[in-house]
Amino acid sequence: MNLAELTQRYDDQLRTGDFADIDASANGLQVGPDDPESVTVERVAFAVDAAEQTIEEAVEWGADALVVHHGLSWGGIERVTGRDYRRIAPLIENDVALYVSHLPLDSHPELGNAAGIADLLGLESREPFGRMGPEHIGQQGHGEFTREELGELLADELDTGGQGVRGFDFGPDEIEHVAIVTGSGADWLDEAVDVGADALVTGEGKQKVYHEAREAELNVFLAGHYATETFGVRSLESLAEDWGMVTTFIDAPTGL
Amino acid sequence: MNLAELTQRYDDQLRTGDFADIDASANGLQVGPDDPESVTVERVAFAVDAAEQTIEEAVEWGADALVVHHGLSWGGIERVTGRDYRRIAPLIENDVALYVSHLPLDSHPELGNAAGIADLLGLESREPFGRMGPEHIGQQGHGEFTREELGELLADELDTGGQGVRGFDFGPDEIEHVAIVTGSGADWLDEAVDVGADALVTGEGKQKVYHEAREAELNVFLAGHYATETFGVRSLESLAEDWGMVTTFIDAPTGL
Amino acid sequence: MNLAELTQRYDDQLRTGDFADIDASANGLQVGPDDPESVTVERVAFAVDAAEQTIEEAVEWGADALVVHHGLSWGGIERVTGRDYRRIAPLIENDVALYVSHLPLDSHPELGNAAGIADLLGLESREPFGRMGPEHIGQQGHGEFTREELGELLADELDTGGQGVRGFDFGPDEIEHVAIVTGSGADWLDEAVDVGADALVTGEGKQKVYHEAREAELNVFLAGHYATETFGVRSLESLAEDWGMVTTFIDAPTGL
Amino acid sequence: MNLAELTQRYDDQLRTGDFADIDASANGLQVGPDDPESVTVERVAFAVDAAEQTIEEAVEWGADALVVHHGLSWGGIERVTGRDYRRIAPLIENDVALYVSHLPLDSHPELGNAAGIADLLGLESREPFGRMGPEHIGQQGHGEFTREELGELLADELDTGGQGVRGFDFGPDEIEHVAIVTGSGADWLDEAVDVGADALVTGEGKQKVYHEAREAELNVFLAGHYATETFGVRSLESLAEDWGMVTTFIDAPTGL
Amino acid sequence: MNLAELTQRYDDQLRTGDFADIDASANGLQVGPDDPESVTVERVAFAVDAAEQTIEEAVEWGADALVVHHGLSWGGIERVTGRDYRRIAPLIENDVALYVSHLPLDSHPELGNAAGIADLLGLESREPFGRMGPEHIGQQGHGEFTREELGELLADELDTGGQGVRGFDFGPDEIEHVAIVTGSGADWLDEAVDVGADALVTGEGKQKVYHEAREAELNVFLAGHYATETFGVRSLESLAEDWGMVTTFIDAPTGL
Amino acid sequence: MNLAELTQRYDDQLRTGDFADIDASANGLQVGPDDPESVTVERVAFAVDAAEQTIEEAVEWGADALVVHHGLSWGGIERVTGRDYRRIAPLIENDVALYVSHLPLDSHPELGNAAGIADLLGLESREPFGRMGPEHIGQQGHGEFTREELGELLADELDTGGQGVRGFDFGPDEIEHVAIVTGSGADWLDEAVDVGADALVTGEGKQKVYHEAREAELNVFLAGHYATETFGVRSLESLAEDWGMVTTFIDAPTGL
Incomplete structure (x- = not known):
């Protein structure tokens, strides 16, 4: 499946567009290549948070995409420096797309x-x-x-x-x-x-x-x-499996 | 000391006015009688939170005033019903004034x-x-x-x-x-x-x-x-003691 | 009838909820007890304005509730002090609930x-x-x-x-x-x-x-x-009479 | 004196610029010709309100300028139609400039x-x-x-x-x-x-x-x-007399 | 046809009201007489921009109304001075009404x-x-x-x-x-x-x-x-011709 | 010189902080590594616009940093996809930092x-x-x-x-x-x-x-x-030369 189709399927299931006005999170494809239709997605990693730790594990595992509940853009990324650089750079350098679903997934x-x-x-x-x-x-x-x-x-x-x-x-x-x-x-x-x-x-x-x-x-x-919010991404993982993807869940509990 | 003077002394010490634009809390005298100059304050209770529990203890102890870090008005009290009634009613019925200092006291x-x-x-x-x-x-x-x-x-x-x-x-x-x-x-x-x-x-x-x-x-x-925010109200208690008040600290830890 | 039911009946008749976005007034029950279902209302006073004068008369008359056109909360009560204390305290001390209907009643x-x-x-x-x-x-x-x-x-x-x-x-x-x-x-x-x-x-x-x-x-x-705005509260008084309440209209003309 | 100078003198006396952020009224020259420096002002009328009645009287008296407390532009004139046309048209057709001072004159x-x-x-x-x-x-x-x-x-x-x-x-x-x-x-x-x-x-x-x-x-x-707001424009009239203008005060009481 | 009817016909065709919230332009009759029903319109001029140049030509041609795409009021006219005076004064002095249609006409x-x-x-x-x-x-x-x-x-x-x-x-x-x-x-x-x-x-x-x-x-x-925006006003000119008006198109290209 | 120092020098010269409230552009370091102090900058490219064309040339030339007048973040980057991905990805993949100065440089x-x-x-x-x-x-x-x-x-x-x-x-x-x-x-x-x-x-x-x-x-x-806005970045280029950098100006005229 190409990345554009994967994104479209999740957006449809989760009614991503209906949450645009009430969620600070930029839901949907949040970091991804210029032309999602040309990118084939076979391996998808899932995690609660997009952070250096989970992104590194996704990269090591060879993910084509990482699907998370808490993404990187909450009202816009002012500068791609510091923390944002640390998280965005390995995604880009390793061709890992980031798909985010915050309130649509809670809901x-x-x-x-x-x-x-x-x-x-x-x-x-x-x-x-x-x-x-x-x-x-x-x-x-x-x-x-x-x-x-x-x-x-x-x-x-x-x-x-x-x-x-x-x-x-x-x-x-x-x-x-x-x-x-x-x-x-x-x-x-x-x-x-x-x-x-x-x-x-x-x-x-x-x-x-x-x-x-x-x-x-x-x-x-x-x-x-953390403990109450692993369910949603695990559900999305099941969907991906149904669609023939190879998946993994990256467990990075925060204790919070 | 009358209530107006107590309020004035705390406001001066804490620079209450300087925080008016940055604090949602209505700092200073938050619940109090029509004419604070005519009310004598001898017994002052101190607590971190203004809540039914602390207000009841203040009433039982015979407080003339209760001084807290977290008050009742955060951007205005829409209705004096439910939770707000539960907390405001015993203050009024027992002539206990409520003095609040949020960010001025943190600062x-x-x-x-x-x-x-x-x-x-x-x-x-x-x-x-x-x-x-x-x-x-x-x-x-x-x-x-x-x-x-x-x-x-x-x-x-x-x-x-x-x-x-x-x-x-x-x-x-x-x-x-x-x-x-x-x-x-x-x-x-x-x-x-x-x-x-x-x-x-x-x-x-x-x-x-x-x-x-x-x-x-x-x-x-x-x-x-809770544990990190008992210091401020205890300091205000010391000041009140210096000014000749009878004081008590009402400990109501939230475990949060 | 209990206070919760009285409130509900008025809110239904007046479509209180439809005016939430266009009226600064907090319409509906504005000052009232913790548990309106447990409060029996038998005597209801009516007035155009919620003010010291009308509230005192309602208290003297033994009202369980006071229903007015102009209430106390216009965008939130910042502090229960001064004028607001003067008006809220006797309501609370004498167990008189305050029901307000501003634009819904004009309309x-x-x-x-x-x-x-x-x-x-x-x-x-x-x-x-x-x-x-x-x-x-x-x-x-x-x-x-x-x-x-x-x-x-x-x-x-x-x-x-x-x-x-x-x-x-x-x-x-x-x-x-x-x-x-x-x-x-x-x-x-x-x-x-x-x-x-x-x-x-x-x-x-x-x-x-x-x-x-x-x-x-x-x-x-x-x-x-004042003269043009006694009709609404008098209509609500008629409703209360139909519902079996004892009522009174407190006439406090402002000359304005 | 030319109109530009008259405007400048009043603006200086009244500190017009200091009120720009707190007054909805567009104070200063509010209706006036393309080139105020080329317009000689000899006859100045004064009134509390800029309205059809006062503007007509100013025109009949042969005013070069009308100075008022309440002007025509409060946050911008959406359309020059109806009431605004009725008031602006005779000013333009008869070459009467309109100078306004609202809060600067109250103050x-x-x-x-x-x-x-x-x-x-x-x-x-x-x-x-x-x-x-x-x-x-x-x-x-x-x-x-x-x-x-x-x-x-x-x-x-x-x-x-x-x-x-x-x-x-x-x-x-x-x-x-x-x-x-x-x-x-x-x-x-x-x-x-x-x-x-x-x-x-x-x-x-x-x-x-x-x-x-x-x-x-x-x-x-x-x-x-009306009765409490004739003083300011009368003071401006005195100034104009001192500056050698022929003046008149147009009294149009509203009874309000 | 009187001016009120002409305005109404254009507003209906162009759905003027539907654009009120998204267009800074005050669409519809923007400069016009006190009583549009009493003004007969026989000669209508059309132009892209309401400016001194086009307004002068409309006046010289003897227009009763000028219909434009870009009018004078974008969020309200603060003062009828300088540029606004230059444009509004000849309209008023020569009894030329100004009708404006910005986004409704684009659309x-x-x-x-x-x-x-x-x-x-x-x-x-x-x-x-x-x-x-x-x-x-x-x-x-x-x-x-x-x-x-x-x-x-x-x-x-x-x-x-x-x-x-x-x-x-x-x-x-x-x-x-x-x-x-x-x-x-x-x-x-x-x-x-x-x-x-x-x-x-x-x-x-x-x-x-x-x-x-x-x-x-x-x-x-x-x-x-300019070149891409003459079509709309020319269409409105055709309508006016169908309605029996004498019309002219004032071509004033800006080269922009 | 390390990147942190280069950034600091430019920010000081241009008073970057003074423009924070009036410029939608996120001036200063806009795309850059986690730890600017550890990155040595020897080769700096300059261009008017940060775009695929100029970024590619900067990469080919082997730039450590690209300094531009028009950057990528105007009120926050909602998603690093499409156009933003196209521009940000090669910066990150080739370790080219992006420094932006919009209004500070105009000024x-x-x-x-x-x-x-x-x-x-x-x-x-x-x-x-x-x-x-x-x-x-x-x-x-x-x-x-x-x-x-x-x-x-x-x-x-x-x-x-x-x-x-x-x-x-x-x-x-x-x-x-x-x-x-x-x-x-x-x-x-x-x-x-x-x-x-x-x-x-x-x-x-x-x-x-x-x-x-x-x-x-x-x-x-x-x-x-474009033609009027090459001066500022060329001035910054001169400064960089004075500081011992190897520089180049990437000319990509837009004809606009």
Whole structure:
């Protein structure tokens, strides 16, 4: 498959264009050759973050393309110097294209990060959660857990890099309704309360989330930004395999 | 002392007005009576966050005023309902004034949060660090530590609520130059590199800080948002004691 | 009825959400308890303005809620001090919720302020008037009056607090088509001309309206900001009575 | 004198350039010939408002220039049609230049509108009042009046077009400190309280000023927008007389 | 026909209102009398630019109205002095109304400027080109030309004021697909590449267009801003003739 | 010299930092290695535009750095794809750093583009011209020319790529005062009139400049965007030679 077609397939699946006005990330092909139609893609690497570490591994593995959740361009690259040079240069020098999907991948009801957590928890009656402009970037659904069970399930199944899952146990012991925004989802705490959720599952916290959860009597689970956001790129990896690509997932946990 | 005078003294010390254009927080008297000159203040409580928990304790202790780092108004209170009602109502019903100092308190070279960390580490040749518009909200200085020593010193002296201090040990083993922005200071990583620091000490992390530190070969210590921001309000407590007030510090660690 | 239900009913009737982007006023429940579902509302007071005077009367009367046209939050309350403290504190201390409806109430074709004037004048073939973004905040309609009759009708029927109705008699003696924007409606003079109105009825004037009316040969009646804006809240009072509430209207004319 | 020189003299006296960023009005020469240096100005008319009525009178009187406080361009003239055509066409057809001074004339400590009121009241220890960005657009000063005396003095000396002076007598009976913003000055009520004024004198009111004055226990006098703003243009008329011009003041009270 | 009706007919044909948010030009009647319904229009002049030269010729010819592509108000006329006075004064003094159509006229698929070039080139399968917000301001279509033929056709048929047509011959020798944005269209080069055009025809260039065309291997023809924009006003002239007007086209080429 | 020092020297000479708020161009080092201090620069190429053509020549010549007036980042590079990839990739692959100076180089009174034209014309009593925020981006000065002489001097001395110099001869035959803004300077025509210039010299025109020059009776010379902007980079080349570098100027005229 050529790079233009790969890009087009992902953009179609993820509705990349619908997120142009609400995502600072330049989603889609972010670093790539002059003429994507002339570049054949056989080997595709996947990672959560585009960083020196993951880019180097992609290069060593011989990737034609690297697909990530967190890319390099957030509102435009002012200068290709320092950090940006360090990351862009090896991509260019080794002919590795970079494809990025940030909020479109958070949002997707089957392929997305929140969908991955929902699958892991076996949630039913799933609906979109986490309003961001006209879109949603998370998921909500129903199950039956004690608070301890939910925490342990996350801790067991997610690779938190040894940091574990932190829980603010301010809500009910029995959890039926779970709201999920992966990564940095503390700002959707109020929406979780509004929809009647018993627990909010997210990645990293913010100072304010402690008291807000305490006062709203909501259980909050902080399972790690990295740990909650490997699902989406792994889904994209499966798609690539279906399309006949040779793939690899580059695991570079941040512990955050 | 009446409330108007207390407010004036803190505003003068902290240069509250100089931060009006760069701080979303409405610093100074944030909740208070119609006529602050007619209200006598004898008992003053201090806390990091204005939240239901700390406000309740202040009320129980019989505070005339509560002084905090994180207040309630960040760009204006849209409605006095829900969370805002929960926090504002007990202040009003119990005649407790709320005084807030966010960035002015981070910034202060003797009273501030970063200054408190710098004191704890015994840094010398101290200078402002952490540019924010025309001001600085952190500190930098020099000492002699191994990386392990610095991490242990922070872990021993700070009350991290059992979370410990997390270190990204990407920089040199010997640390001489330390840059500090308390709370959420990951965005000043590049400035730390620019000034030649060997380590950045801050409170909470963000996903991106891992790779940025790794690539910049900088040591980063995440010592907790709460744990790094008790110094400023404790300094204000000392001032109040000097002025003859009865004071208390309400410790409500968030573990974040 | 509990407060949450009362709020919901008013919001539904008035299409509160549709005005969120065009009204600086935070319409809906503006000051209210943590859990509106647990608060029973039996006694509801109504007033044009939320001010110390009307709030005190509502408290004395034993109101559970006060419903007003002009509330307290116009783009966010920066600090609960001074004037805002004076108005918010008695609401909180006496458990009086504050419900606000500004432009939604101006706009409503049956319940609204302009609709009330149109009823008073017996206008027929009524249509929306007074464009504001995608909405209209006034009314227009047809009748048969001499200019003197229209002025006297307004003066007799409205309680202008002794200020009377001021008329700029630059238009035709016979008035058939009347445009109405209550309160401060001088900015809709051009639209009144465009729709072919013979007269514009509004509340308070602005310096520019004299010459604009003179040059456009339009009759303009300034009947008082307060006097033209009691209709809406009185309509909401009728609704509350229908719902079984005990109600009162607190008349606090400003003479403006 | 040629028109360029007249314009330059007024701009210098009034510091026109200093108000460019804070005044929507395009101050200075607003309608005028291609080459102001070639136009001799001998007869200059003065009025508060540039409107059909005053422009016609200026034309009939044979004015070479008309000097006003309220001009035609507030943020740019979108089209020279309708009202703007009606006002601009006779200026052009009769070779009458239009010079405008809005906030610069409100502000001037000797020539300005507020200064004129202060003179009328015989205020001493005068200082600027009415902050607007880096400038002030009013005056404050001290005298000795009962509230009744002050109201009567304004009513007797100002030509309010029969509307009289309205007073909100919420402040002290004895007035020593008076703050003045002519025209529409209700938004400076809080600053009047902050500087310790006993009364605010302005032109037109706004609905909110009643309750704000009542709660702040401030006397407010509404003496008419037109009536309080004839002083500035009359001062400019005196200057023109000093410079040897033939002048006239076109009195067109709006009653507002 | 009266002026109001003429204005209405053009506005309807050109969908003037649909361009209000994307065009800095105040399209429609831009300079005109107080009451357009009372003004009879018999003689209409047409020109590309409203300037002293074209306005003088319109006056000499005895025009009741002048219809142009480039008018006088681009975001509002700050002052009617200098250049604006020079252009507006003769319109007013000689009762010549000014009607303007900028982007609506560029855009129109039959009457417009790009449509005129497409007609001249005999393009088939024509579609809109040149996205600007929700509208298009150019045309694209198919034909069969060598590059030389296309250049010569433009040079022969357009009146470039002796400047000729400049071609950047970086694209294929055989041209089938032509994209057109008249006037200053260099910013649509990328869209021309995206739609697969072999050549972009526009009026004036910008420094950047040389290298962008060279790298994109696109033929670009710069045929003159004036020369490519006479079509639209000539189409409006034909309409006026159909409506029984006496018309003239004032040719004032800028050579740009 | 290492790249960091070269960058610093140019930034100091050109006051790069002073233009950060008024220039869309990211001036200074725009594409460069991770650690500029470790990169030795011996061979520096200079060009007006950073484009595929000039970058290829710089690479072939073996440049360590390329210094240009028009760079690649104007408000941020959204994606390193297509045109940006084409230009950035060969810089990175061949270790050529890109240094950019846009308005700082236009502005410089000795090294700048306008200064180069002023030197060529032998202007005296030179002063800054062409206000842009707090800076000037052109020059003005005095000489003695007939209009023909000035046009011929420009045509003879500038390499206009065969396009010649276009003159709008609307001003006086004898030219004493010349205003210069190189590149696209038509927007400074009014300032040229205001300072009393007899001629404006710039690079490329805009449609409006014809009539504006005609009405202002100003001579305007369009000498080509490229042709008027080679001076600045040639000055920087001289500096580099003084610093011991091997240099080359890559001439790639656009004819615009």
